[in-house]
Amino acid sequence: MDVAQMSTSIEQLLKRLEDMLKIGEQHINSLQTSYETALKEIHNERQRIDDNLDRLQENTIRNLEQLHSRLKTSLENESKRCIECVSKLRSYDTKDTHSTSLERSFVAYQKCLDHSASVDSFHQNVLSNIDIVFERNKDLEQILASCTELGSIASYAAVSHYRIDPNEVVSVIDKSQYKVRTPTDKENCYITGICGSSNGEFVIADFNNKCVKLLDQGYTLLAQLQLPTFPLSLCNISTNEMAVTVGDVGSANEIHFLRVDKRSIVNFKTLQLNHSCYGISIHQSDMFVTSGVAVYQYWWMVGCSRSCIEIHLNI
Known part of the structure; x- marks a missing residue:
């Protein structure tokens, strides 16, 4: 090989090395970009989960408030009825029984019986204390506990655009067959x-x-x-x-x-x-x-x- 040929070869090698350095720099930049994109997607995924947890929390609190309001209204109505019953019972003059006619006494007695039934009902409701209990969603807890990550992290080798051939034909290089049927299988594998x-x-x-x-x-x-x-x-x-x-x-x-x-x-x-x-x-x-x-x-x-x-x- 003469000096001219050697010089040409060196120039070609240098050109290839320079191209490789440029490609390597592009790959580093691409890697950094993909890292930042993946990191952003992780934060976005966390935000989506937070949004869904916020939605579940809002729905649960709404159910709590509705139940509390309904039970409180029921208890307040019972208290009002009890106060009305007390007021009516106190309005009956039980001391002056001699001057009261038998008819009026009978009517008053019937009303007392009615109020007695109401008092029994109030007493039963008062004895039945109602508390609100939160029961956590065990399925949700188990699913979240079973997850080890928000998503999979993997790398793949992207083919450089310098080597892409849009007309390249995809072909099968090798083919092998493996038996995956077991003695317990009743049918051929599909x-x-x-x-x-x-x-x-x-x-x-x-x-x-x-x-x-x-x-x-x-x-x-x-x-x-x-x-x-x-x-x-x-x-x-x-x-x-x-x-x-x-x-x-x-x-x-x-x-x-x-x-x-x-x-x-x-x-x-x-x-x-x-x-x-x-x-x-x-x-x-x-x-x-x-x-x-x-x-x-x-x-x-x-x-x-x-x-x-x-x-x-x-x-």
């Missing part, structure tokens, strides 16, 4: 969903056998959890939690929340719906469920609808 956990394990939904199965990185079966009926769709909630829609015509329409823990699957929450549920997807705190003719939006953190938005599809 997989309707798959999700991964943070430690590389997989959860699959087996439609025909009405169950979900946990596989290790070598696709060996670790655990199996039976469901009440057919699993239709599966999606990730966080790094180790999933949600699976379970449904059957004329039967259950449910969402089961699962957790992968120590090489096992745990069902930690079940949400019953009043509509068919097929597909499911979760974005931040919003859970979207399809029924075949509509899309429903739920707030999945507490397993209840948040002014459920229903979007009907033209089919």
Whole structure:
């Protein structure tokens, strides 16, 4: 190689290194931007949860005030009736009985009997002391206690725009088959969903056998959890939690929340719906469920609808 060729090669290497430095600087800036975006989303998620907790608190306090007002009004009315009864009884002159006719005495006696019944009623109500008791929502407490994070934190490698080929054809590089049927399975496996956990394990939904199965990185079966009926769709909630829609015509329409823990699957929450549920997807705190003719939006953190938005599809 002569000096000119060597100089050209050096220039090319320097150019490539300079481009790599620019790309590296862009990646650092992109990383910082994504960090700030994720941090903002975490704060926004906390704010959404706070807003929903504020709404629950306002509704509970409103119920408390309504019950207190109703009970207080009832007690005050009883007191007024008692005062009126006392006033009427004191108006009867029981000392001058000799000058009172038998008719008037009989009428007064009947009124006394009526007031006696009222006094018995007042006495019974006074003995029945009414207190207001707050019973906390244990389901809400358990769900919040079971959550370990507001959402999953992960990184992904974004392909640099320098290397993107919009005309690149996606092709299958390799294909392997693994047996996931167990001796207890009565039907051939029919997989309707798959999700991964943070430690590389997989959860699959087996439609025909009405169950979900946990596989290790070598696709060996670790655990199996039976469901009440057919699993239709599966999606990730966080790094180790999933949600699976379970449904059957004329039967259950449910969402089961699962957790992968120590090489096992745990069902930690079940949400019953009043509509068919097929597909499911979760974005931040919003859970979207399809029924075949509509899309429903739920707030999945507490397993209840948040002014459920229903979007009907033209089919």
